[in-house]
Structures are given as structure tokens and as C-alpha cells.
Amino acid sequence: MYPLLLTKRNIRTLLVLAVALAAGFAVSSIGFPGLGEAGRITLGIFTVAAILWIVEPFPLYVTSFVIVILEVILLGRPDGPLAMDGRDYRIFLNPFFDSVVVLLLGGFVMAQAVKRYGLDERITRRILRRVGSRPRILLLAIMATSAFLSMWISNTATTALMIAVAIPIIRSFPPGEPFRKAIILGIPFACNIGGIGTPIGTPPNAIALGILGSLGRGITFIEWMFRGVPVVVVLIIACWLLLCRLFPPGIEKVPLELGKETRMDRQSKFILVVFASVVGLWLTSKWHGVPSLIVSLIPLVAFFGLRLLEDEDLRELGWGILFVVGGGMSLGVAMRESGLSAWIVNQIPFTGLGLLVILFIFAGAAAAMTTFISNSATANLLIPIVVGVSAVAPETSAVVVALASSSAMILPISTPPNAIAYGSGYIEKKDMMRAGTVVTVISVVFISLFIYLLF
């Protein structure tokens, strides 16, 4: 027997869904000049998606499936506005197994193996053992480790690990020591920033890559890192300086109890070798010619084939995120095919604005949205629109929005790492808002400038 269906929460869910569908229907009924039937229907679907991703009556991936259902029924039918034959509707389903989704899947499998065998914790403790006991240096080491790990492992998982490691350290601080706030804030901020570094670091990166790929403007793993890693390095240093200034340490030494280092077993060594090989192949795909998609399948075969991971691990892989990415890309396909992207772009008065100003607007809009809603939802809603702006190369606009989608960290609800750190009870909302606002502004300005000047 299972819990009752008509709980208060489910009734609210159904109400929000009904309101979203009604709003979508109302919007699609408005005769906007210059927008055809397919565009109007897609605008309605976009409205439904926006409401559901903002209000979150159910998990974000459910919205992805609502989008696909609406796309296939309203746009994909043979007598529909896109005049598709019986099979063309698959263009809305294909994004769910796009090469970027498989790339993420490979990254998720490697991250699962690293976590299952405790390699993330081993790396963290090994680094912290070597940094000494000066508080400022310790904070930098914690933030750099968090950023590095979250390039490869989920930001949520890295935050959870690093806070678990940090709690015994900050418990040893005298009561009222302000530096504990610097450590607890530094971890989620570094994890948010670190995700920027690689295509698999956070879903907005994959969404940007996927949409660029569908336009025939794909960028490689290493090309992404050329854009992302310098941003990570600069923002981590800026964030560290800020936290040291806002919450200066009142102690001179931090007593570190990190336990003894144990020998690594064979399985762990094998996982590290596979990890390094896959990353190496991703970075050099331009030269050896094996697509990243195929490289991504290697950890699946190696770890599940040799039973280093089990069926339970397969279930824990974060399928929901893959569906969120697929849903966003599917919405992007509908917006492009229906002409909605081009129409929206024409309605925005970009004429006469310089490239840098446009990039600031994109980055600012992404940061403002993602302060209140998920960064994946922000990327899903914004990237299909900005890639249509003719004044900016799609590679530039998509990357700026993706990077800025990870850079808003003002509120506890802005990102999962923020929410986890806030739940520790060591910081107040005003601490997060004060530091987070400055980091967000620095991020938006730096990301826009960096991409404008170098790409």
C-alpha cells in the first residue's frame, strides 16, 4: 500500500500545473505580429516550462517530460504547424540521448566510482595535511580543493564532503571566532565557481554545449576548459580575498586532526588510472579523433563490467539531471524549428548596443534569474534565446550565460551548495547575502570582460 495521492502537496502541484497550462494556452492564443502558429504554440510551451521551472511544483526533470509531451502533441503531429510526418517528432526526443548527455553520464559514472571508493575524501585530506595550520592558507586550500573536485564531481557532493571535513576543524575554534563563517561560506562558493571549469562540472555547461552542438557550432572539452578554468582561478582568488576581509581570522593557528594516511588499494588505483585516461582522451579528442561521446562510455564498461560499481550505483547516477538537460535542449529545438528564438531576439532592442554591453546584459540576466531559480532552469530558458542574437557569436553568448548561471550565490536557495552550507547553522542569511552579492557582481563583470577580450 502506498501513501494517499491527494495530499495537500499534490493538490498544490496539480493546481500549479493547471495554472501553468492555462497560462501557456492563453499566451499561445495571442496573435503576436510576425509570429506564426508554430511560434505561438512554442511560446505557450515555453511559458508552461518557465512557470514550472520557477515555481517547482515537482522535480525539475518532470517539467522536461511535460515539455516533450506538449511538443510532440502540439507541434509534432503530421497535420501540425510544423507539418511533420509520422517520425519527425523524434527531433524532440533525440536530445535526451544527445552526445552531451552521454558525456555527462560518463562523468557521473567516474564521479560515482571516486565517491564510492572514498577517493575524493582521500585527495582532500592529503591536500589539507600539507598546507600547514595558518588559517588564511587553510581556507585557500579548502576552496581550491573544493573548486578542483567540483570540476569533476557534482557541486552538491563536493560541498557535502568538504563541509563534513571542515566541521571538526571549525569546532576546535574558540566560540565566536568569525573565521568559521569564512570557511563555511568559502566551500559552497568555491563549489559553485569550480563547476564552471569543465563541460561536466555543472548542467548549464552541458546545456550550452548541447545547444551549440545542435547549431553545428560545438566546442570541444579542452576549448571549454580554456574558457572556464581561468575564470575559476580568478574568481576563487577574488572570493578568498573577500572572505578573509569580511571574516578575518582571530586565531593564528588551526589545529588540524586529519588522521593518518592509509595505503591506496588496487581498485582505487585502477579507478584513478581510468579517470586520468578518460580525462586525457577528452582533452585530446581533437588530435586522436575518437569522439568524446565514445570516450564517455569507457568508465561505464570498465567500472560496471569489472563490478567495481553495482546496480545500486547505476540507480544513483543522477538521471534526473540528465533529463533536465535533455528537456532544456528539446525546448531549444522547438524554439529554433518554430522560429520562436529568432522572433524573441527581434523583439529585444539590441541594435546600437556594443558587444560588451550585450554580454553584460546576458550575464546579468542569467545571474539575476539564477539567484531565485535553478541554474539548469536558467540555462534552459535563456540559452536557446541568446544564441539567436546575431550581434554575438553563439559560442560567446551561450558560454557567457552558462558561466553566469553558476555565479549567482546570494541566497540559500540560489544553489544546492548554498542551501547545504546554510543548513549547517554556522552562518546567517545576512552573511551569505553580504559576501554572495559581492562575489556575484565580480563574477558577472569578470566573465563578461574575459569572454569579450579573449574569445
Place this chain on the structure above:
Amino acid sequence: MMNDNVQDYESARLEHCPKCNSTAVRNNVYFCKGKRVKVYVQCDRCGEYIARYTLTGYTSNEPYESLLRKLRFTRLTSGKRTKRIVEEFSEGIEKEFRHVLQLIRTKEDERRMEEIIEEDYPESLE
């Protein structure tokens, strides 16, 4: 619904030894790297094997720390949802623990443990 607090889709049962019917049990926890943690339940009175549980989650008496461990194997995209999970976690455990004790006291499921699992939760069988 059974009454104000007990829903008709839930029940609770104390673990009993199949041999001597004692409810005093010992949890022998088995750790093997890369595998799920397993708990072998043994009768504290006669030493008989009672059951094996495979762990998919563990929460200690320090719920936030347990949640951090759990989140290491979770991928979340929504800050709102994460905040709700963190807030509900600690409060939820204490509340559910009291609720289970009350269920055992007032409406303990009469069926044997394996019957409950086979009939209502067959997906949990190994």
C-alpha cells in the same frame, strides 16, 4: 485512516527471533570497500541469525552530519529543493522515530517480519 496519527498504509513491527521469539537483538555491521554496508541481525539471547539488512541510507544521532554523507551520493539541481531537504531532515527523523515507537505500542503489525516484506515490499527482498 486508522486514527488521527496512524495511516492505513503504514505499520511497524519489532524484530523477533524466529527461534526463541526474543526481541533483544544485536546488530553486526559488515563493511567491505566498494560494497553496500550490510547489517546481520543476531538474537542476543540464543545467538541465532535473524535477518540481514542492506543499507541504502544511514542516519546517526547527528542528523546534519548524516545528511552530508547522504548528499555525497546525491545530485541536486535546485537550491529550493535542497534547502527543503536540509530543513526537513533533522526534524523528520526525530518525529518519525517517536511515531514508530507509538505504532509499536498501539498498533504493532501482527504478521511476521518476512510476511510483511514479502507481501507489501517485495522489492526489498534479496
